[in-house]
Amino acid sequence: MTEPSEKKTVLSVKNLTQRFDDNIVFEDVSFDVYQGEVLVIVGGSGCGKSTLLKIMIGLQKPYAGQVLYQGTDITRASDEALNEYRKNIGVLFQSGALFSSMSIKENIALPLQEYTDLDADTIDRVIRMKLGMVNLAGYENHNPSELSGGMKKRAGIARAMALDPRVLFLDELSAGLDPITAVELDDLIIKTNEALGTTMVIVTHELESIYKIAHRVLMLDKEARGMIAEGRPLELKENATDPRVRSFFLRQLPENQDEQRFYAD
Amino acid sequence: MTTPRNIDGQDGYQVSFQKENESLLISLKGEFGLKNLTAFTREIRQAVSGHAIPTLTIDFSQVKYLDSAAALAFVQMEQEAASRKTNCHLANLSEEARGIFSVIHPDVLTRRPFKPEHTGEGVVQQIGQASLSIGRDFVNFITFIGDLLSALAYTVTHPATLRGKDVLFYVQRAGVDGLPIVILIGALMGLIMAFMSYLQFKQFGANIYVPTLVSFAMIKELGPIMTAILVAGRSGSAFAAEIGTMQVNEEVDALETMGFDPVRFLAVPKVLAAVIVVPILTVYADVSGILGGLIIGVTTLDLTFKTYISQSIKTIQVFDVVTSLIKAAVFAGLISAIGCQRGFQVRAGAQDVGKFTTSAVVAAIFLIVLTDSIFAVMLYYVKRYSVFA
Ligand SMILES: Nc1ncnc2c1ncn2[C@@H]1O[C@H](COP(=O)(O)OP(=O)(O)OP(=O)(O)O)[C@@H](O)[C@H]1O
Numbered sequence: 070m071t072e073p074s075e076k077k078t079v080l081s082v083k084n085l086t087q088r089f090d091d092n093i094v095f096e097d098v099s100f101d102v103y104q105g106e107v108l109v110i111v112g113g114s115g116c117g118k119s120t121l122l123k124i125m126i127g128l129q130k131p132y133a134g135q136v137l138y139q140g141t142d143i144t145r146a147s148d149e150a151l152n153e154y155r156k157n158i159g160v161l162f163q164s165g166a167l168f169s170s171m172s173i174k175e176n177i178a179l180p181l182q183e184y185t186d187l188d189a190d191t192i193d194r195v196i197r198m199k200l201g202m203v204n205l206a207g208y209e210n211h212n213p214s215e216l217s218g219g220m221k222k223r224a225g226i227a228r229a230m231a232l233d234p235r236v237l238f239l240d241e242l243s244a245g246l247d248p249i250t251a252v253e254l255d256d257l258i259i260k261t262n263e264a265l266g267t268t269m270v271i272v273t274h275e276l277e278s279i280y281k282i283a284h285r286v287l288m289l290d291k292e293a294r295g296m297i298a299e300g301r302p303l304e305l306k307e308n309a310t311d312p313r314v315r316s317f318f319l320r321q322l323p324e325n326q327d328e329q330r331f332y333a334d
Numbered sequence: 335m336t337t338p339r340n341i342d343g344q345d346g347y348q349v350s351f352q353k354e355n356e357s358l359l360i361s362l363k364g365e366f367g368l369k370n371l372t373a374f375t376r377e378i379r380q381a382v383s384g385h386a387i388p389t390l391t392i393d394f395s396q397v398k399y400l401d402s403a404a405a406l407a408f409v410q411m412e413q414e415a416a417s418r419k420t421n422c423h424l425a426n427l428s429e430e431a432r433g434i435f436s437v438i439h440p441d442v443l444t445r446r447p448f449k450p451e452h453t454g455e456g457v458v459q460q461i462g463q464a465s466l467s468i469g470r471d472f473v474n475f476i477t478f479i480g481d482l483l484s485a486l487a488y489t490v491t492h493p494a495t496l497r498g499k500d501v502l503f504y505v506q507r508a509g510v511d512g513l514p515i516v517i518l519i520g521a522l523m524g525l526i527m528a529f530m531s532y533l534q535f536k537q538f539g540a541n542i543y544v545p546t547l548v549s550f551a552m553i554k555e556l557g558p559i560m561t562a563i564l565v566a567g568r569s570g571s572a573f574a575a576e577i578g579t580m581q582v583n584e585e586v587d588a589l590e591t592m593g594f595d596p597v598r599f600l601a602v603p604k605v606l607a608a609v610i611v612v613p614i615l616t617v618y619a620d621v622s623g624i625l626g627g628l629i630i631g632v633t634t635l636d637l638t639f640k641t642y643i644s645q646s647i648k649t650i651q652v653f654d655v656v657t658s659l660i661k662a663a664v665f666a667g668l669i670s671a672i673g674c675q676r677g678f679q680v681r682a683g684a685q686d687v688g689k690f691t692t693s694a695v696v697a698a699i700f701l702i703v704l705t706d707s708i709f710a711v712m713l714y715y716v717k718r719y720s721v722f723a
């Protein structure tokens with residue numbers, strides 16, 4: 070996978086702290102998101118990945134710290150500034166979050182009708198193109214309930230990509246999907262990133278897909294209440310000294326048959 | 335296109351045209367995307383239309399930003415040109431621009447949807463479908479009542495399987511929490527009825543019959559009906575929404591796979607609670623109605639407290655009270671049953687929950703009125719041929 074040529078910061082997270090009453094989720098987390106990169110966030114359950122994502126898309130206010138986009142702190146931005154920011158980002162929620170009362174076409178048309186001056190014909194063509202991009206051509210009149218889990222994810226990506234956002238956020242990319250669908254989704258991510266240059270922030274647990282799609286990995290930890298590692302996936306695998314990071318990256322599939330389970334007969 | 339994603343740039347663009355005998359050169363400069371798509375396509379179309387141009391070249395060398403929608407528009411121009419036998423050529427595409435063009439597959443733009451778009455039906459078809467669905471609804475409801483009765487029978491024969499805590503919870507929700515509104519509405523109805531009948535009766539000097547009318551109407555009809563309608567609005571809808579949401583979250587499926595009968599697990603406690611609680615609420619409604627009338631009686635009618643009460647008690651017959659409570663229990667069974675049944679009918683999505691919740695209330699009110707008429711006729715004959723006569 071090609072590296073983004075120059076490192077230009079798109080989003081800058083500075084000293085972020087989030088707590089719910091006495092429960093400190095993470096403290097003093099800082100990192101940058103570079104233009105054109107795929108940044109993967111990993112970490113055990115409950116370490117605050119979804120919380121971090123929610124703060125970065127302006128759905129939740131942090132206890133302290135900043136998220137800077139083009140110089141404005143979106144955690145304290147006015148409603149107008151936040152809306153402007155949201156036109157520049159796309160979000161895929163864990164379940165797809167497609168509106169169940171609308172067809173796939175209407176789901177994707179929604180942001181286009183709201184934020185652009187395109188006529189109905191052009192919107193229709195844009196929708197077909199987006200569905201083609203995620204390999205769902207022909208499904209425009211289906212309802213979300215008529216799609217499988219993987220198809221819902223892809224339709225969700227098509228909706229998130231409707232306005233050609235600068236940054237795409239994806240929570241639990243391959244959770245609940247079979248390995249083949251997960252690989253297809255990885256390919257879609259790579260294709261979109263390479264063809265359109267979209268910056269992506271992704272939460273996933275699939276080690277294989279991390280090696281495949283990530284330019285950079287960021288690891289959070291519940292006990293440490295923050296970031297414990299940051300770097301390229303293979304570098305982390307080879308050089309990490311922290312036992313938690315090592316154990317995450319050295320998870321391996323059984324290679325020889327001795328390690329597989331057999332029926333005792 | 336040195337920086338393809340120029341975040342700091344503005345969305346300015348420039349299109350210049352250069353005509354050279356047989357060919358037209360269109361030079362693009364700046365940013366092309368969703369924001370200015372309508373504007374630049376119009377500009378280019380105007381320049382191109384009307385002339386027969388054998389060769390058209392669109393030069394991308396000075397494009398700073400391009401998004402997929404803009405690329406799609408250029409693909410469309412290319413196709414249109416081809417249909418006019420114009421030789422169209424997109425020149426000097428940068429690496430990034432090529433990438434963007436690569437995601438556009440011309441064949442998906444014209445592919446027929448797998449499913450036709452949903453369009454509204456004609457009037458005749460709508461009437462037909464509505465009648466069919468009323469029929470289906472009725473069958474569904476009867477089937478559900480069957481399931482419910484068998485679940486109830488099972489619960490009666492296996493009392494240990496009843497989730498008593500659930501029953502208490504719904505007794506509180508449907509009963510205790512609903513008490514204030516039932517009392518308030520009951521009292522207001524008694525008050526209004528007393529006042530309106532006073533306006534008529536005073537012409538004949540028949541004020542003494544106002545308490546008779548109020549207590550007779552409250553106990554025989556208004557008390558049970560009004561309580562039932564309130565419970566349908568408060569609890570019938572809540573039952574439908576609760577079960578419907580569980581249905582959407584696959585919780586009902588989970589129950590079933592764990593070997594529970596969803597009707598017994600979810601509907602029986604609600605129905606039992608309603609049947610226990612609605613007759614009690616009805617008593618409260620009756621009493622507060624009579625007390626509401628009493629306020630008018632004492633303040634406006636010049637009746638004493640004692641006369642009003644004794645006149646009311648003279649009217650009230652045990653038979654009427656008992657049948658009124660039975661009626662209330664039947665209403666309660668119907669309201670809660672239809673609420674649960676509509677909840678189970680939810681298939682997918684938030685919209686379904688809303689639809690069936692509404693339908694639960696409407697159907698419940700319809701059933702209340704229908705059964706009330708049946709009761710009226712039935713009670714007339716029962717009274718005529720029975721010892722109560
Ligand atoms: N709205 C909230 N109110 C209170 N606590 C919350 C809230 N949202 C999250 N938390 C807490 O914050 C912590 C992090 O939650 P979060 O959902 O971000 O975890 P996660 O890393 O996404 O986990 P998973 O991988 O299981 O999705 C948890 O301890 C959770 O209990």
Ligand SMILES: [Mg+2]
Nearest residue numbers: 118119120241
């Ligand atoms: Mg999460």
